[in-house]
Amino acid sequence: MANFEFVTSPAPTKDIKVGLGDGDLVKRSASTVSPPAKSLTPVAKLIDVSKCIGCKACEVACLEWNDKRTPVGINHGSYDNPLDLTPDMFTVMRFTEWVNPQSQNLEWLIRKDGCMHCEDPGCLKACPAPGAIVQYSNGIVDFDHDKCIGCGYCVKGCPFNIPRISQVDHKAYKCTLCSDRVAVGQGPACAHACPTHAIVFGTKDDMKKHADDRIKDLKSRGFANAGLYDPPGVGGTHVMYVLHHADQPQIYANLPKDPRISPIVELWKGMTKYAGLAAMGAFAVIGLVHHVVTGANRVSPEDEANAEKLTGGRR
Amino acid sequence: MTNSWTDIKNTDLVVIMGGNAAEAHPCGFKWVTEAKANRGAKLIVVDPRFTRSASVADFYAPIRQGTDIAFLLGVINYCIGNDKVQWDYVKAFTNAPYIIKEGFGYQDGLFTGYDEERRDYNRSTWDYELGDDGYVKSDLEHPRSVWNLLKKHVSVYTPEMVERICGTPKDKFLKVAQMISECSTPTKTMTSMYALGWTQHSKGSQNIRAMAMLQLILGNIGVRGGGMNALRGHSNIQGLTDLGLMSNLIPGYLTIPTEKEATLDTYMSTRGFKPLRPNQMSYWQNYKKFFVSFQKAMWGNAATAENSFAYDYLPKLDVPSYDMLRIMELMHQGKVNGYMCQGFNPLLSAPNRKKLTAAFAKLKFLVVMDPLQTETARFWQNHGEYNDVPTSSIQTEVIELPSTCFAEDEGSLVNSGRWLQWHWAGGTPPGEARHDTWIMAQIFQRLKALYQKEGGPAPEPIVNLSWNYKDPNDPTPEELAREINGSALEDVADPNDPTKLVLQKGKQLATFALLRDDGKTAAGCWIYTGCFTEAGNMMARRSTSDPDATGAYSNWAFSWPANRRILYNRASADINGKPWDDSRKLLWWDGAKWTGYDIPDIGPTMKPTEVGPFIMNPEGTSRLFTRGMMRDGPFPAHYEPFESPVANVIAPKVRGNPVARVFKGDMEQFGDAKEFPYAATSYRLTEHFHFWTKHSQVNASMQPEFFVEISEQLAKEKNIANGGWVRVWSKRGSVKAKAVVTKRIQPLTCDGKTVHVVGIPLHWGFMGETKKGFGPNSLTPYVGDANIETPEYKAFLVDIEPTTGPVA
Amino acid sequence: MNMELSRRQFMKGVSVGIAGTTLGALGFGDIEEAFASSIRPWKLANLTETRNTCTYCSVACGIIMYSKGDLKKGEKADIVHIEGDPDHPTNRGTLCPKGAGLLDIVHAKTRTLYPQIRKPGSDKFERVSWDQALDRVARLMKDDRDKNFIAKNSDGVTVNRWLTTGFLAASATTNETAWATYKVVRSAGMLAFDNQARV
């Protein structure tokens, strides 16, 4: 057995429980779950952008592990290939050539984009299909494709534009944080592959500690605004970034500065739902009550007589 | 690599120059990020392009391709000028104090003894002045001491001169020089990570020497976290080189005799390597033991003392070497009939593709053994613009033999850090693919049978070749590995005490110290001896223990020589055997013997004050002045590439490396800056591996299409649209590619002239899963390094214009 | 990485050693019951692990190949997954994009499958048997060597060289292949011998 010590990586996380069962669910789309007896330790993937060399090993490892492939495209005048997330590409590198206005130095900012596994997942909130999107007590947000109906509400719910709907089986796909690997005590395929350990995985606490060390190191190298990206707007995420310029995340290929579930979605999934049901109910009830009170509006014999009289006039 | 991948974590400063480790060796580059994160190490990248390595560097400085020597000699000049020299190291472990012969000199870019006709030097003056005792005279203060000559030689490379030649802004150069010079203290080390960015030049060897000299001056050779670390390209190119699969080599860096060496004695006479300083080890004194043991491994009982151990069985060279460039040239002249390629795709790898195609077409037969359908095996197939050849008029018979890939075979590979690692087969070969060992055995068995049946010229070397395998038709990797390691053919006695038996007949050798020159031992490759001993297959060892986390992993696999993990490790301690840096101990003298974390490269009981660390040199010291070892000078000197956008500022008359070999007809094939204004360079991308991964669907999707990279300024000048098609052409050919317009390439100002760089990645061809494309070798010049003939891929001239897509 | 250690601990947790075990032996059956329906069944169940070295660059990363079927048992083995070997000192389980995609080179559509010969002037390869191909190679070599072998140079020195046929050795074959190749090539007297060290 290996006896390596990675100062750069957190101490081994012994308390990652094996197996992720229905008993570990804390959230379930369009339905409720009884909170698990014992919560799992929250896990997180930390992506240190300052260590990332944009080699795309994570992309390849992701495709290989998930038995997916993506078509051979063309060059678009950049290193961004494949160009965007698809139902098969759960993660892509986004390359930005940014000239630092202070130093006038070129900085090649390379961000691994993919599901952030929000503590408060907009996709799950938006999903109409019971159990199609679930969240485990360790923080992983996962799609259950047997239950997914492909409505695309998750796309509208997501503050990071992550889920993609397959045109083949019309189901939504995104990074699972390799729930299948985590379930047997392994890290996600991308973290496993990452040559520079820019991607590390462990308990969220360890990852935050690790991030602090990294941020200290970066500050010592002159990145005064180095910091952790764990946006509170979505209750924090289980995929976090270390950024050399945490004060302006948007320079990293438009990483949202303060992401939150869109108020429109909140309104749609909140107020509208209840008010709507109430309104429809109300109308039905009013009708009922009215009928009981006033009774049916019947045609009287006089009316018929009048009608005959009116028409009779022409006989 | 003098050190190992895992040792890089011990460094304080990483200089990536002449390479792009993050892009080409990501998992090795991990150890740079470890050093940064754990030791606060800094990373400097010097490159014409802002590379993936640069993207995580602490400091990046641009440089014009092909001017590294000027830059490095500039840094040496800075270190000497600012007394940033590790004097104790330099005085004790380098030849700085040695006195050079009267008459040696350097002027107008040429060293003494140049013969323009032969494009070669008479190197007789490039040597030490010997005393009557036969030892080198030593006096640091002497005007002709190596140190004083060096001081004078580098004095011209001032920061201003560096800026003129390299286009590196003075302030950036000074910042780099200052950061590097900090490592002259015994407690700070720097590591140099380089690759083909330095080798693929007409003066590639001297690029590397320049940095090696700098590392010696800083005292960084032989120490943890230091060294000269060549990042080898392919998974076993180190092994193929160690095993001498080259025109002029015998396994273990012994050399093939020339025809001037008619007998074994004449052959040995120039390989005695008598010590040049008192008590030196001069390890090559054992040359004959290695050589004879090799001959015995080859020809067994047919190699006897009587026939000089079958000395005549070896072919003798009439030229320095029949390297790839020379053989392709001969092919082009129609002087070659047959060619066999084993897992190699020269049509895309060798320079000047037009010339190659013509050359192959003149062959009678071409045999290709490869797990993949290579372009070389299909050079005769017409693929439109991508390979426009007159198929029917090509009379070459081509035989393609399917071989297995790594996943299906077993054996050992040597990594860049000289670790021999064993691997096991896990998959069934597809179709009728067979192991290369089987294929070679089959060819040999058939050839042997034909000679036994029909006879023919000199059949002996073939029919007597030792081939004692359980199944001669299919030797097993283990059998071959045992043969490489070597064994005792007879009982071997202690030389000092003939009654004492040190090794029993038939036993595997544990160390090359047991080799004999009397035919009692056989070993295929002496430097590998110890890899497969009586204790078993040392290459298959998998212990991950690493006492005190030095990064040595001494019980993981086997590292040549003698399982040594860091070469010249004796130099990690001062002249008295005390480690330079207590926090980074490697070896130390405990009063009676050497002890520490690694196998000492000098005798374990040899006194520190007496024996120098550089045991392969007769003087026991390292060489700032390399005597006559290199064809193009004992010191590196700046020469422009053969195709350069500017003239040589230092020696305007000299074009390219004055002794680089240029074949007739190729000189005319060089373009000049008027015709071809842009400085091109070729390189790899991290998504691909040479011409292999274009056969891998997943890699193809990561980097699908051939492109070239240019600056925004050049794009504007030529109104080239990002993502649009361009045509790039040189004197030798033309390609079409997508344009990637980027800030990562910036125009340089060299000697007042604006130089635009055109970057050309090399991964595309007409076979595989990627979009069809071209390789840079359609454009590159046919000239190699003066010493080892590595083609000049990194610096050549092109022109560029917008165009429309190819018609496939 | 840290998770890999816990993976090892996990394996030990189900009381089976590490080397060469198949995950089927690790009692995944029971564990799968602990999986929610959203979670993929464990992909590596019942596969054979074989240790190998990445075929690409000279970092020489350790890899684990997972196959259906076990060569050592004489079965047909089909490799279905390759990932970094977490026990390897250099790469610690990591792989670059090339290494992570090794599976696709093993199963590349453009692997060579059969010996083929392209006759002079022909526009196609024709499939032949190994015997035909190898006999042909040996014959072509012998004929050329017999015709052009130089035993002695003009000065009468024995030089035993054969310059009209060249051999270009690989860069990713094993030392053992290299040694076998060296023996065959040199014994034939070839000097036009080179490898990929330069490019």
Next chain:
Amino acid sequence: MTAYDVESGDQVHPGNPVTVDRYTAGARINHWITAVSLVLLALSGLALFTPALYFLTGLFGGGQWTRTIHPWIGVVLFVSFFGLFVRFWRANLWKAEDGTWMARLRDVLGGHEENLPEVGKYNAGQKVVFWAMSLLIIVLIVSGFAIWDQYFAQYTTIDQKRWAVLIHAVAAVTIICVWIVHVYAAIWVRGTINAMTKGRVTGGWAWRHHRKWLRELVGGKKPV
């Protein structure tokens, strides 16, 4: 002489009792297609609108089918309603007496029609329903297309989709309420359903609820 609120096919049949043709077969078929689509849309829509009603997807063969079919039914409804619109829009134009009718809504609900002005083929309530439906169906079809990702995903931004999905929901709720009014009215006012089933109403019904329309028919007015 013509009248805007007499529609083709409207005809009085004297006798005992008098009967009046109110809707042609065509109009009735058209109406019922629309009605059925609306109901199906409501059911499938509600299933995706709130988890409480997700079980309704069972009626359509599960969530995937519900998601697939719903927009198509929407198209059917739109086309079919367009047919109704063409038939009915003239007769639904707003008239002076409609204001008065509206003003006396209390009497309407109380069933005191003697206090109401005589109305044509449609009373103000029916007209409101008609125009509300027309408007809402346009809103629904437009917002519907914006979130019909299977075919039209690329034509709108995610933010536009978010608005669309909200508007679609609100409009759907509204149209369902309007539909409840429509259906209740038809039930409450006895004799009305016949109009859409048999196509006929009694003279008395016409005299009581649409006296002006009856007079015009008797007066022999023809549709425009």
